[in-house]
Amino acid sequence: MKNLRDVPSPGPEAYDRARTALQAAMEEPVATVVRPKRWLSWPKVGVAAVGAAAVAAAVVLGTSGGSVPAGPSGPAPQAVEAQPAVEAPLVKLASAVKAAGTQPGDASLIVNTKFGLDGKPDLAYTIYTDQGQQFTGDSMKTLAHAVAKGDAEPAQPYDKNVMAAARLAANGDVDKGRIAMITASGNALGLGLSPAEADKAWAAAQAETAELFRKIGKPVPAPKPRPTGKDLENLINNHLWSNTEHALFANAADAEVRAGVLKLYATIPDMIVGQTTVDGQAALSLTVPPAILGGSKDVLVINAGNGLPIREEITSAEPSKHYVVNYKSSRVTLADVAAGKI
Template identity: 50%
Template structure:
């Protein structure tokens, strides 16, 4: 089963968050491999959402399914304690991403409009384009829809679907734009609760891991897996890759809601520059210079690589797709992105 198979089961659910596909894929893949590959550990999943607003059924889509089969349990984030392990990786002195981040940040200044609009599109199981309109306002509100008219209606009716996760990842990205990267990494890693215990004492971090394993075993038993055993908390590179996988996912989430904000883009670029498993290559797509950011399979429990293509001059996301999938895994269809700054009033009036 891949994330598109999941969508077939929840076609009556609207709307699905853009990152739901990638998170569901990572979570399900890890859940399935957990009982077969003791050396691989779980990728943290996004919290299940229970908010319900008029006209929307939220919390039971792909994100909800992913959370239901997650093999780790969310734990409280703590950022005030000293890190249990190093959480920062210094970027290369001439890192293309750091250089681009500096150029992008210069454009932050006074932004037009009062919201960021991201239109993403992927081919659905029925072969038709599956667009998702995401509006993130400067006040922290967030609106989703699968059609332009539906987005206008959602905004006009005030159907705000924002949760703390959204504001947390965006705030962490903005902090990273011009602040200490060690602190920024810790803030982004813990923007969404996870089982790694980064920022906790070694003893508390182990407790967090043990709690996640208890939940993992319970869920695997519910899936019919006989006698699942707890896995030891990883160390060394395995631990580093797991933590960096969270950093990538949370940074990617910030882009899916607020890519049109140059401060957010700059922060995400600086954060990604600290991940050794991300390779940066120059290319030309549609006549424009781009950078292909290839997140290695180690960040996704060995299941696939994820390639994020961004504009080499603006840092805006253009496309994402999986590649080099493990045997038995299906590559996810590419998703494209269009980002712009807009006025909330114009969106509500359908003027976009």
């Protein structure tokens, strides 16, 4: 896809279809939702390519997870203590993050370096502005070029929704923030609805997914009954983890968003919070319950002092595939980025 530089950018409708494809994976009771857009640098591609890539990403990356973070970029952090997750550590950190406030600038920059199965680094640069614009590049040069041209990606309601949900949680209403985050990409699970309304919402989502697959020439998946009981609970928490991470990885340098993310992480049942160090800095490792990831493993390491993401290690359940992603986040000024001063 990096070679498709001259293909026109996809329009909003293509992004909507891609979002629906990812939602299809989210609606599978045993599916794990991973944010392929945050992992990969997607230059300008055609409409059909976006739809196909979204489906491929939902299927191939949809089962990823992780263990104690380590990777080719440096030594593995050594876990010195792990304990069942409780609200105190993450909520306490969230309060400190919010009190410290957001650093000067008008946008958040996150650089992620993914190490795939071949161990080779793949860098992606993302800027999320305070006005909700998003710019991407596969190098500082291409990112600066995109900002200078004003070549922002089409604004997506999903991005706006996850940011709003994080801010809601940060400012005290964690319960409402949690519901808003879980339903950021729709309410196919029927959260808060009557049984009849929930069944209707599920059927509508199934029909939308079927139509998407027909449009892109893929076999239409057989309809599935709406999950209930433990399956529904796990899927709800799967949505919460995935959507919250999306907010963090897009806008980590915004203190309010980051504080809300930490508070929402604290509501995930059976989360394990461990103490570790990475490159000499104190860190917390957040281990997601495998039950909500279809048996996969996912460990996110954040700075213990400011909550910024440092590293994520994911390992799929079957077949076993291992990925490591390192993160660097900072506040920037768009004018500086456009001038190549990053």
